[in-house]
Amino acid sequence: MSLVTLASRESVQRGYEYYQSKKVLSLCKLSDTEMTGTIKGSGNTHYEVFIDTLHPRKSKCNCPHADGKRIICKHIIALYFTAYPKEAEKFYDEVKLRKIEEEKRQEELENKIIKFVKGLKKEELQNIILDLLNDGPEWQYDSFVDIYIEE
Ligand SMILES: [Zn+2]
Incomplete structure (x- = not known):
């Protein structure tokens, strides 16, 4: 060791x-x-x-x-x-490599999310939005209302 x-x-x-x-x-x-x-x-x-x-x-x-x-x-x-x-x-090279791998993982996840969202049917999308609004944080709800509901 x-x-x-x-x-x-x-x-x-x-x-x-x-x-x-x-x-x-x-x-x-x-x-x-x-x-x-x-x-x-x-x-x-x-x-x-x-x-x-x-x-x-x-x-x-x-x-x-x-x-x-x-x-x-x-x-x-x-x-x-x-x-x-x-x-x-x-040690420095290992840290750098880990960082690059982590960034790659993040990018793959992002692409997965985009692909998933783009493949959703309208009704599925509507349900997910309503779920996110009901279960998400208050600021998200308020922000949604500000942007899309009350002008
Ligand atoms: Zn010491």
């Missing part, structure tokens, strides 16, 4: 932002798999991070969120991405 898979999505996202905005002040390699670093927190706080890529669970940070809890926080991720920029790129 890598540090990125052990961390929450939120921590990875925030850690990436920390990496991007250069909040990692120092990075010191202790061995091929271990390193320490200082990360700038909010305000004037600084946090000390230790990373062990061979045993990711041994990684730690002294911020209030992670201290003594074996949590992979955004500071650990920021240091990790600074040491391994390729991993940061990989």
